[in-house]
Amino acid sequence: MQLTVDNLIMPFFVVEGKNIKSPIKNFPGVFHLSIDKMLKDIEEIKKLGIPAVLLFGVTNKKDGIGSYAWDKNGVVQNAVKKIKQKYSDIVVITDVCLCGYKSDGHCGIFKEGKIDLSSTLKYLSKIALSHAEAGCDFVAPSAMMDGQVKSIRNILNKNGFDNVGIFAYSSKFASNFYGPFREALDSSPKFGNRKSYQLDYANTSVALRKIKQDIDDGADIVMVKPALCYLDIIKEAKQKFNVPIAAYNVSGEYSMIKFSASRGIISEKESVLEILTAIKRAGADLIITYHAKDVARWLKK
Numbered sequence: 221m222q223l224t225v226d227n228l229i230m231p232f233f234v235v236e237g238k239n240i241k242s243p244i245k246n247f248p249g250v251f252h253l254s255i256d257k258m259l260k261d262i263e264e265i266k267k268l269g270i271p272a273v274l275l276f277g278v279t280n281k282k283d284g285i286g287s288y289a290w291d292k293n294g295v296v297q298n299a300v301k302k303i304k305q306k307y308s309d310i311v312v313i314t315d316v317c318l319c320g321y322k323s324d325g326h327c328g329i330f331k332e333g334k335i336d337l338s339s340t341l342k343y344l345s346k347i348a349l350s351h352a353e354a355g356c357d358f359v360a361p362s363a364m365m366d367g368q369v370k371s372i373r374n375i376l377n378k379n380g381f382d383n384v385g386i387f388a389y390s391s392k393f394a395s396n397f398y399g400p401f402r403e404a405l406d407s408s409p410k411f412g413n414r415k416s417y418q419l420d421y422a423n424t425s426v427a428l429r430k431i432k433q434d435i436d437d438g439a440d441i442v443m444v445k446p447a448l449c450y451l452d453i454i455k456e457a458k459q460k461f462n463v464p465i466a467a468y469n470v471s472g473e474y475s476m477i478k479f480s481a482s483r484g485i486i487s488e489k490e491s492v493l494e495i496l497t498a499i500k501r502a503g504a505d506l507i508i509t510y511h512a513k514d515v516a517r518w519l520k521k
C-alpha cells in the first residue's frame with residue numbers, strides 16, 4: 221500500500237479581485253487567492269500530477285439566505301469557468317453550502333430556532349445547479365442536511381446535468397478541528413453551534429447510515445470528515461460500500477502539524493506522509509488535504 225499523487229485533492233479559497241494572495245489566520249501556507257493567482261497555482265498542481273481541486277468561495281456579500289452563492293457570476297462560478305477554459309483535464313469539485321454566504325454562518329436556514337429543510341434544500345439545489353452550469357465535474361454538498369443529495373441529483377438531472385457527479389460530505393462530524401477553515405470563510409456560527417446537523421463523534425452507526433442514505437440517493441463518491449479521529453469510520457465505510465471513499469484531512473488537522481513542525485517538535489514531511497498513508501491504509505481512495513502540493517513534491521523525489 222502506497223500513497224500516490226492521484227489520491228490527492230487540493231482545496232482552494234477563492235476571492236473576487238485581482239492579484240490577491242493573502243494569508244489566513246492560523247492557517248499557515250494557505251491563502252485567499254483571486255482567480256488569476258489561483259490559476260497560477262493550478263498550473264503548478266497540474267505539473268505535479270494532482271488530478272483534482274475543491275473550490276470554496278469567500279465573500280463578504282452575505283445575507284439572510286446566502287443568495288450570492290448561486291450568482292451566475294459569483295466567484296466560484298467564475299473560477300470554475302476559468303479553470304475549465306485553461307485546464308480542461310483538471311477535475312473541478314465545488315463545495316455546496318450556505319455557511320460562507322449567510323450572515324449567521326449556519327449551513328441551513330433557521331426558522332423559529334429550527335432548520336427549515338424545505339427552503340434549505342431549495343437554496344442548496346440552486347447553488348449546485350449554478351456550479352454545474354459553470355462547468356464543474358462534481359458538486360460537493362457539505363451542509364449535512366437530510367435529503368440534500370436527492371434534491372441536488374434531481375435538479376441536476378432535470379436540467380440535463382446527469383454527467384455532473386455528486387461528491388457527498390456524507391459523514392461529517394461536529395468536530396473541533398474546523399477552526400482555521402472558519403477563519404478562511406468567516407463562517408463561524410453567530411449563534412449556537414452545528415450540532416443539530418453535523419454528527420455526534422461518539423456515534424458510529426449514524427455515520428454509516430448517513431453514508432448508505434447518500435449512496436441510495438445518488439452520491440457517486442462519499443466522504444468522511446475529518447479524517448484523523450475517524451479512521452475507523454473510513455475503514456468500515458470502505459468495507460461496507462462499493463463507491464469510492466474520500467477523507468477530508470481538515471484545516472485543524474493541517475494547522476496542528478504546521479505549527480508543531482515550525483517549532484521543531486516533529487518533522488513536517490515525515491509526519492504528513494505518515495498521516496496521509498494512514499488515511500489511505502484505513503480505506504480512503506481520495507484525500508482532500510491542504511498538504512497536497514507539498515506531498516506531491518515529496519512523492520516525486
Ligand code: PBG
Nearest residue numbers: 317319362397398401470471472
Ligand atoms: C461546512 C464546512 C466545514 C468545512 C468545510 N465545509 C466545516 C464547518 O465549518 O462546520 C471544514 C473544512 C476544514 O476544516 O478544512 N460547510
